[in-house]
Amino acid sequence: MKETLASEFEILTLLGTKEFFHSFDTAILGKVKEIIEVSERELTDVGSVETNNSALAVVKIKSQHLPKLPVSDFSLVLDDIRDPGNLGTIIRTAEWYGIKNIIASLETTDLYNPKVINATMGSFLRVNVFYTELDDFLSKHQVPVYGAFLKGENIHTVKFSAGGLIVIGNESKGISPAVQKRVTHPITIPRFGNAESLNASVAAAIVLDNLRRK
Amino acid sequence: MKETLASEFEILTLLGTKEFFHSFDTAILGKVKEIIEVSERELTDVGSVETNNSALAVVKIKSQHLPKLPVSDFSLVLDDIRDPGNLGTIIRTAEWYGIKNIIASLETTDLYNPKVINATMGSFLRVNVFYTELDDFLSKHQVPVYGAFLKGENIHTVKFSAGGLIVIGNESKGISPAVQKRVTHPITIPRFGNAESLNASVAAAIVLDNLRRK
Known part of the structure; x- marks a missing residue:
């Protein structure tokens, strides 16, 4: 989750437990458009990943336009x-x-x-x-x-x-x-x-x- | 299945469809202790492998004694x-x-x-x-x-x-x-x-x- 927050993804919604939000500084959370505090049980019900027990991000998928590929790699x-x-x-x-x-x-x-x-x-x-x-x-x-x-x-x-x-x-x-x-x-x-x-x-x-x- | 029949496994029982047995020569089947002809449906019910539609072998597991390992490999x-x-x-x-x-x-x-x-x-x-x-x-x-x-x-x-x-x-x-x-x-x-x-x-x-x- 730290990796997602630090990435260039646009984060639309972040669902997290009270403990999760306490563990992050507000600067990192500033880029998130909507923050919803939920219980651990609610989080598990929403996600499909087995070990999901602290937070879940809804991210905007990056543009799927083909880039100009580097010719030297x-x-x-x-x-x-x-x-x-x-x-x-x-x-x-x-x-x-x-x-x-x-x-x-x-x-x-x-x-x-x-x-x-x-x-x-x-x-x-x-x-x-x-x-x-x-x-x-x-x-x-x-x-x-x-x-x-x-x-x-x-x-x-x-x-x-x-x-x-x-x-x-x-x-x-x-x-x-x-x-x-x-x-x-x-x-x-x-x-x-x-x-x-x-x-x-x-x-x-x-x-x-x-x-x-x- | 051809690989199993040609291997050194001891084959206790071989379940197969009529078509399967017709496709093998009797020399290969000679090492099998028990041969049972079944329908394709029966075979699917018995096995756990998705693409199982011609035969299923019950093999004796090889000895699990540690071998003398080759020193030059x-x-x-x-x-x-x-x-x-x-x-x-x-x-x-x-x-x-x-x-x-x-x-x-x-x-x-x-x-x-x-x-x-x-x-x-x-x-x-x-x-x-x-x-x-x-x-x-x-x-x-x-x-x-x-x-x-x-x-x-x-x-x-x-x-x-x-x-x-x-x-x-x-x-x-x-x-x-x-x-x-x-x-x-x-x-x-x-x-x-x-x-x-x-x-x-x-x-x-x-x-x-x-x-x-x-």
Whole structure:
């Protein structure tokens, strides 16, 4: 909650217990438009998050207009990530590796699903997630596009460019045919054992770790 | 199911639809002690896995005696991994990276939880998972013990030994104090952004990718 209050979100309403409000200085609460004091029981009834027992904020969702992406850094592209835990974990990992923007296909699971929010561990406040039609988006961005496949250049030896996009595919189908055509650099995570594939959020993390290493 | 039939599990009972049994040759079915033909509806009622519509095997659980661990390779040690999705994903990733043995604390979530089994994507059949009291286990294994902490040697530059153990800590508490004392090599995943931590299964994957790279 401290992270939400300190973020750039516009907070419309803040529901909190008496104890919660006593623990914050008024300067931080000044940016909140409406403050409602409630009991712990009322708060639990309202929220969907299990450990919610001190406060709940109703925030205005940031603009979903696609930003001008930095040409000298990388953004992540998610091609139909369906599992909420995976999406949340990818957002959390993206923040760890300093990725500021994620472009998600329209079929990717909803960012505001409580399971997604929980799995981000607060990173949803600091990483921008935009939903758009990927084929159209990629046709307008002529930058290096790396896509994780089972067959591609070994990420342990690939020389990444200074900026571009990294595409992570759907949990069972991988990267869709339309998006595959937009990938300029197929890459692969080398396998040392027998598993057929990796979890999508794990694959994203390993690609990002290899991208950032000197 | 083909993976289960081809594994070293002892299969006590195999429930399957008529179509399922017609699709297998009798040589493979020969190792099954009891075969029961059921309707698709009956099968769905029995199992807990959503996509179960062709067969269900009742298998004898492998011996849980601790093996003699290979000194020239690595095994994973899980210090209270509680989330079933994380445990399953770690087992799947371990198989990808050729890790054959996982030693889990007694408080680690149960391997036979259906959410764990689902998340392994079949890898639970090929990676051994042993539950034991970790402090006692570690006191009897005088090998290099690498532990993932927020402060330690950068995994991008650490020189891993030829074999040993890699400890992954609990989702919220990290590695417990008793196990910390057994860690001979604290290591850390370098951070390039602002997230406070990484998901436990993501951390395990990144450590394994760095361990295996040449």
